[in-house]
Amino acid sequence: MSRPAPTPIYTLRGAGGPLNTLxxxxxxxxxxxxxxxxGKGAIHIWNLNTRRAERIVEGHSGNSIIWxxxxxxxxTLISQGRDMQVCLWDLSEGRSEVVDSVWTGSVGFCQCSVLETSPGNQLLAFAGQQTEEIKIIELPSKTPVCTLVPDAKVGMVMCIKLWQPDSGPGPLLLAxxxxxxxxxxxxxQRSELSRAKAHPEPVMCLTFDPERLRGISGSSEKTLSSWMLDRQNNLQLQDDVTLVNAGVSQLCIRGDGKLLASAGWDHRVRVFGWKKLKPLAVLQYHTDMVLSVAFSDHQDPRQRLLAAGSKDQRVSLWSIYNEGADTG
Incomplete structure (x- = not known):
């Protein structure tokens, strides 16, 4: 007998707008x-024990928040809005105030990427005012580090991921x-190390596994493209995964490197084994595009959750493949 289709263990309602990021x-x-x-400029902080919004923080002048x-x-919370601002929030002792902000000048949908470089210090990467540029600054000082602009015409920057390699100098950035x-x-070095043509359409999302030096990207088409870095930091295309329906908003790898989740324009979340990209489950609950997916960072593997946020203004939470299941 085939397994029954999974259902959410619970859902969160009342966000009041499309759920762009989790x-x-x-x-x-x-x-x-x-x-x-x-999409209405509200950040909900959900208590997963009570399953209620502990606090609601309003920001970015009511503009859509994308990260x-x-x-x-x-x-300390950091948020990015379509008002071209990145805000740093102090949420300690019941506060909810913006203590600093960075003007990005970007009107696109490219989400920021942040990397902790030492205790209390971070690098923040974001799409700049010019179409193809990526700016990187240090936080909290806001000192500019570099601006990365490709030599060839590649169009608007769509998605970015900062990471720190285990060996050699760093950090590196995938875009x-x-x-x-x-x-x-x-x-x-402010230099391009390698490039690959992963999709015929714009790259809508990417995620990267620094331990395995392997990543995957999605676009508006029916294909996920997986790729890896060799020892010389060359991007090498690997297998493609063909989806039933076109369009992926976001991709996320679980912390243990066993699962990959995709947020589909077809209202579905798909779960794959990360090792061999074996399809494991199709999660059907939402009535509109799924815009975001995230795996929880619980220390106890049995408590791990997968969350999906949709244009239907709901968050679904799922408990799947937590007990050493063969994920392939």
Whole structure:
């Protein structure tokens, strides 16, 4: 007998707008939290024990918020809005105030990427005012580090990912562009290391596994493209995954490197084994495009969750493949 189709263990309602981005914070303190940000400029901080919004933070002048994250420094939230601002929030002791902001000048949908370089210090990468440029600054000082502009015409920057390699200097940055290209940048040298043409359409999203030096990207078409870095930091295209329906908003790899989730324009979340890209499950609940997916960072593997946020203004939470299942 085939397994019954999975259902959400619960859903969160009341966000009041399309759910563009999700971020878990479950490893510190007693209360596991999920941050969601909407197209109406609201950030909901959901208490996963009570399954209710503990707090609602309004920002970015009501403009759509496209990215949220937390910094290691306690109670510091960072958000990016379509008002061309990145805001740093102090959420300690019941506060919800913007303590600093960065003007990006970008009107696109490219989400920022943040990398902790030392305790209390981060690098922040974001799409700049010019179509193809990526700017990187240090936080909290806001000192400019570099501006990365490709030599060839690749169109608008669509998605970026900062990461720190285990060996050699760093950090490095992966970027997907409007013409379907992926570029790997050396931030320190401000130079392009390699490129690959991963898609015929714009790269809508990418995610990267620094331990395995392997990544995957999606676009508006029916194909996910997987790729890897060799020892010389050359991008090498690997297998493609053909989807039933076109369009992927976001991709996410679980922290243990076993699962990959995709947010589909067809209202579905698809789950694959990350090792061999074996299809494992199709999660059907939402009534509109799924815009975001995130795996929780619980320390206990049995508590791990997958969250999906949709244009239908709901967040679904799922518990899947937590007990050593063969994910392939």
């Amino acid at each position: 971020h878990f914070s479950c490893h510190g303190g007693d209360t596991p939290l999920l941050y969601s940000a909407s 949220v994250s937390t910094l290691q420094a306690a109670h 997907g562009y409007e013409d379907g290209s992926l570029l790997l940048w050396d931030v320190t």
